[in-house]
Amino acid sequence: MRYSLLVITLVIVVTLAGCSGDVYNSPIGAEGGVGWVQWIVEQIARAVVSISEFAGGYYVVGLLVITLVIRIVGWPIYSKSTAMSSNMQLAQPEIQRLQDKYANKKDEASQRAMQQEMMQIYKKYNINPFGCLLPLLQMPIFIAMYQTVRRIPLTTEYDSLNYGFLWFDFKDQPTGQIFEIWKIGENWTFYLFAIIVALTMFFYQKYSMSKPEYLQNKKYQTAQQEQSQKTMKYMMYFMTIMLGTVAFTNLGIAFYWIIGNLFQFLQTYVNRKQAYKKHMASKTL
Numbered sequence: 001m002r003y004s005l006l007v008i009t010l011v012i013v014v015t016l017a018g019c020s021g022d023v024y025n026s027p028i029g030a031e032g033g034v035g036w037v038q039w040i041v042e043q044i045a046r047a048v049v050s051i052s053e054f055a056g057g058y059y060v061v062g063l064l065v066i067t068l069v070i071r072i073v074g075w076p077i078y079s080k081s082t083a084m085s086s087n088m089q090l091a092q093p094e095i096q097r098l099q100d101k102y103a104n105k106k107d108e109a110s111q112r113a114m115q116q117e118m119m120q121i122y123k124k125y126n127i128n129p130f131g132c133l134l135p136l137l138q139m140p141i142f143i144a145m146y147q148t149v150r151r152i153p154l155t156t157e158y159d160s161l162n163y164g165f166l167w168f169d170f171k172d173q174p175t176g177q178i179f180e181i182w183k184i185g186e187n188w189t190f191y192l193f194a195i196i197v198a199l200t201m202f203f204y205q206k207y208s209m210s211k212p213e214y215l216q217n218k219k220y221q222t223a224q225q226e227q228s229q230k231t232m233k234y235m236m237y238f239m240t241i242m243l244g245t246v247a248f249t250n251l252g253i254a255f256y257w258i259i260g261n262l263f264q265f266l267q268t269y270v271n272r273k274q275a276y277k278k279h280m281a282s283k284t285l
Contacts, residue, residue, distance in 0.1 A: 027155040028148070040144035045152055052161050060165040060255070063149065067256050070145060071263045074138050078264075082271050084127055089211065091125040149252040170251045178248040193254035198244030200261035205236045208268050 028045050044066060052062030098121065102114040122129065152158055153171040163171040167189075174190045176183050184191060209232060247254035 025154070026151065027157075028151045037140065037144055037147070040140060041147045041151070044144055044148045045155075045158075048148065048152060049158055049161065057160065057162045058165070059152070059161045059163045059170055059252075062161075063170075063252060063255060064259060066145075067259045068263065070141060071260060071267075074141070075267060077138060078267055079271050082268070083275060086275050087125040087127050091121050091127060094121050094124075145256065146253065149256050150250055153252065168251060170255070172251065174248060178245055187248075189251065190248050190254075193251055193258070194244045194248040197247040197254050197257045197261070198240050200258055200265075201243050202236070202240045204261050204264050204268070205240070207265065209233075209236065 028041060047069075048059075048062040048066050050062070051065045052059050055061035095118070098114065098117055102110055105111070105114075121127075152161075153163060163169055172189070175186045178187075178190075178194065243257065247257055
């Protein structure tokens with residue numbers, strides 16, 4: 001389950017990293033892009049601008065509020081996904097015993113019996129085999145949000161907003177590319193934000209991939225699961241680098257991801273506390 005979540009996140013990051021088309025570098029309202037995605041972009045942009053104007057015209061306030069609203073609205077989906085991931089880990093010993101039981105029974109009747117017993121385990125631990133698809137429901141919003149943040153500063157209709165924050169200007173664009181190290185002095189704010197994005201993503205992924213003690217079933221860890229864990233680590237490193245690279249291109253995107261990563265820390269911490277309480281309560285029954 002967690003492997004699926006990481007794969008989906010990686011797909012989003014790689015997709016956005018390759019999004020250098022005209023629609024991502026054009027004002028909101030310009031032609032181009034998928035119609036329904038553009039409609040979502042326009043609605044999010046209006047919300048960001050309205051909140052910014054209410055807060056004295058400060059763009060960073062509107063961006064912060066909408067980021068938190070989107071994360072809060074998506075919390076139930078995130079909680080459901082992580083709960084099923086935990087349930088799958090709790091069920092792993094029984095699943096492994098069932099697989100061992102039918103390891104040498106390949107006839108149709110045995111395989112059918114195995115499937116029936118597997119469904120009983122899923123029911124016992126409240127596992128939905130299609131639960132890993134839940135995060136896909138959030139993808140249109142995340143992609144639309146990425147577009148919105150990139151394109152709001154390019155829209156002359158919103159020039160009245162104050163894009164300044166401390167000593168940063170969210171309307172600035174980096175000079176050259178991220179790997180042009182000799183331009184660090186000109187792009188130091190972009191490097192700073194990109195590094196913070198990469199660090200928050202790295203430590204969040206490391207925290208989310210670590211299992212609480214009551215979910216650690218090392219006795220039933222197979223070679224395939226160990227290989228999957230190694231693959232997840234490699235993907236984590238790749239995604240951290242990719243996210244930092246994309247964040248370098250836009251301060252608004254970087255700010256959005258920093259807030260999102262910190263919020264995910266909170267989500268994971270709270271969900272783990274709730275899951276542990278439920279686990280302890282079920283043991284006392």
